Amino acid sequence: MSASASTGSSASASATNGTFRSLEYGFGLLALFTPERPVWGIAELAAELNVSPSTVHRYTTTALNRGYLEQTDGRLYRPARRCAELGMAVLETLWPSGRARPILRELRRRTGRTVSLAVLDGDDVLYLQRLCGFQRGQYLLEQGLGAGSRLGISETAAGVALAQVLQEISSRKTPWSKRNELVVKDAARHTGALGLALGVNRAGEASGAIEITVPAASMDGAQLLEELGEPLRDAGAALEAALDAALDGEKAEERVA
Amino acid sequence: MNGDEQGRGEGDSDGRGKGNSNQAGPARSSREEARYSRVLERGLLLLACFTGERPELGASELAQMLGIGRSTAHRFARALVELGYLQRTASRKYRLSLGVLDLGMAAFSAIGLREHAHPHLRELARRSGLTVALGVLDGPQVLVVDEVRAKRKGRKGALRGGGAGGCGTHLPAYCTSLGKVLLAHLPSDWQDELISEMKLLALGPKTIWSVRELRAELQDVRAHALGSDDEELLAGTCAIAAPVRDESGDVVAALSVAAHRGVLELDELVKRNVAPLTDTAQRLSARLGSPDASL
Numbered sequence: 153m154s155a156s157a158s159t160g161s162s163a164s165a166s167a168t169n170g171t172f173r174s175l176e177y178g179f180g181l182l183a184l185f186t187p188e189r190p191v192w193g194i195a196e197l198a199a200e201l202n203v204s205p206s207t208v209h210r211y212t213t214t215a216l217n218r219g220y221l222e223q224t225d226g227r228l229y230r231p232a233r234r235c236a237e238l239g240m241a242v243l244e245t246l247w248p249s250g251r252a253r254p255i256l257r258e259l260r261r262r263t264g265r266t267v268s269l270a271v272l273d274g275d276d277v278l279y280l281q282r283l284c285g286f287q288r289g290q291y292l293l294e295q296g297l298g299a300g301s302r303l304g305i306s307e308t309a310a311g312v313a314l315a316q317v318l319q320e321i322s323s324r325k326t327p328w329s330k331r332n333e334l335v336v337k338d339a340a341r342h343t344g345a346l347g348l349a350l351g352v353n354r355a356g357e358a359s360g361a362i363e364i365t366v367p368a369a370s371m372d373g374a375q376l377l378e379e380l381g382e383p384l385r386d387a388g389a390a391l392e393a394a395l396d397a398a399l400d401g402e403k404a405e406e407r408v409a
Numbered sequence: 410m411n412g413d414e415q416g417r418g419e420g421d422s423d424g425r426g427k428g429n430s431n432q433a434g435p436a437r438s439s440r441e442e443a444r445y446s447r448v449l450e451r452g453l454l455l456l457a458c459f460t461g462e463r464p465e466l467g468a469s470e471l472a473q474m475l476g477i478g479r480s481t482a483h484r485f486a487r488a489l490v491e492l493g494y495l496q497r498t499a500s501r502k503y504r505l506s507l508g509v510l511d512l513g514m515a516a517f518s519a520i521g522l523r524e525h526a527h528p529h530l531r532e533l534a535r536r537s538g539l540t541v542a543l544g545v546l547d548g549p550q551v552l553v554v555d556e557v558r559a560k561r562k563g564r565k566g567a568l569r570g571g572g573a574g575g576c577g578t579h580l581p582a583y584c585t586s587l588g589k590v591l592l593a594h595l596p597s598d599w600q601d602e603l604i605s606e607m608k609l610l611a612l613g614p615k616t617i618w619s620v621r622e623l624r625a626e627l628q629d630v631r632a633h634a635l636g637s638d639d640e641e642l643l644a645g646t647c648a649i650a651a652p653v654r655d656e657s658g659d660v661v662a663a664l665s666v667a668a669h670r671g672v673l674e675l676d677e678l679v680k681r682n683v684a685p686l687t688d689t690a691q692r693l694s695a696r697l698g699s700p701d702a703s704l
């Protein structure tokens with residue numbers, strides 16, 4: 153290897169390392185913004201990342217300029233809309249949640265309750281969409297949950313429904329389709345919420361669940377099933393049909409390709 | 410840490426500013442550059458190239474979209490794979506990985522409606538010099554989620570506008586501008602059900618207490634996307650309200666500006682404040698992800 157080639161290679165490696173380090177710090181800074189701690193100041197970020205405040209300032213200025221952060225009244229920083237848009241893009245690739253939006257919207261219109269779409273991600277339930285209802289007490293149920301939020305499987309009706317569907321599929325006792333049970337669960341008792349969920353199958357594999365959440369004070373489990381079971385089943389059937397149609401479309405595209 | 414300095418020197422020849430929205434903005438002065446991370450900017454721009462419609466992209470496509478060299482695009486993409494924000498596909502392209510959910514999305518989702526809206530309310534209160542409120546429907550009532558009262562110069566704390574009663578207050582929906590906007594945008598069966606739950610009382614000198622008249626009023630509110638209350642809740646106060654939409658495009662909240670009639674009559678309130686009110690409601694809707702609104 154010639155000296156110049158060696159120098160070029162070294163410069164390239166250095167640039168690669170520099171790029172990596174800058175991305176690591178810059179994205180590491182964004183990852184510090186969590187539901188538990190959504191607001192940070194420059195000095196706190198610098199201490200957490202173990203870099204100088206001026207370095208943090210450079211990253212926050214960049215993220216601010218690109219719409220990923222915004223400043224609060226107290227000159228602190230919090231995530232901005234672009235963070236959600238980026239997250240939605242990955243959720244959309246994970247599951248065709250765009251097809252679910254009009255169905256969830258119709259379910260909210262029909263019931264007036266908060267409705268969600270969730271999938272399993274490891275040991276978590278990952279919410280892909282969540283639309284707040286307008287019936288009495290629904291707004292006050294909102295405890296900082298939204299698209300991208302995670303909860304433990306046993307904490308939500310959606311989690312139990314999803315686990316149930318997966319168990320049925322893996323046991324192969326029954327055909328996967330149209331056998332899903334409605335699940336009632338006082339999902340997050342600490343918030344005073346009661347959940348009703350239905351697992352939704354997609355070609356017998358990756359499954360999602362639609363969930364309706366109501367204030368626990370407004371009805372008991374039996375009433376919940378009686379009043380909202382039918383609209384939830386209708387929404388589940390509509391979503392499965394939409395997913396089947398999407399799958400057919402994908403297969404047709406593959407054949408053409 | 411000097412990664413930016415190294416990355417910056419390399420990136421200057423990558424042809425920024427070719428008009429692509431995914432490309433970086435106009436060239437900055439060296440002083441501005443010292444306060445800016447072009448490496449982070451480029452990383453953010455690269456991730457933003459991926460959408461539901463374009464889930465997989467190769468290095469060449471990324472290079473073209475960003476207006477940079479293919480090797481640079483490849484280097485950035487590889488680094489983002491290593492950091493867990495991208496993954497390689499079987500066809501040797503790239504796609505977003507679930508790691509991007511950790512880049513503030515859950516934190517953004519956890520921000521409540523009030524926190525999203527508060528800066529907008531403050532700005533509108535400052536611009537209008539009046540009391541501004543945000544409400545959501547809570548059954549047949551409006552729950553006031555936030556309220557910002559403007560202060561009059563020279564009289565510290567003096568109210569210029571008729572308030573909605575403060576944050577956490579429940580108000581009747583049928584005789585408030587907030588409530589009319591929210592009722593007007595409900596599906597008709599829900600509108601009927603909630604109206605049937607209401608006891609329409611003449612709370613102010615001009616309260617609409619006939620169901621037929623209220624329905625006609627709600628049609629008008631929906632058609633104009635503007636609600637008003639002229640001494641319907643309380644004598645001597647008037648207010649106007651506009652709808653706020655969420656990511657589904659549905660109306661989920663309403664934003665109002667209120668005044669004492671001694672300060673402004675309803676006609677004058679509309680004339681002076683309808684534009685800033687609707688503009689603010691649009692910006693808040695955009696923040697909530699409404700497809701019909703832009704930031």
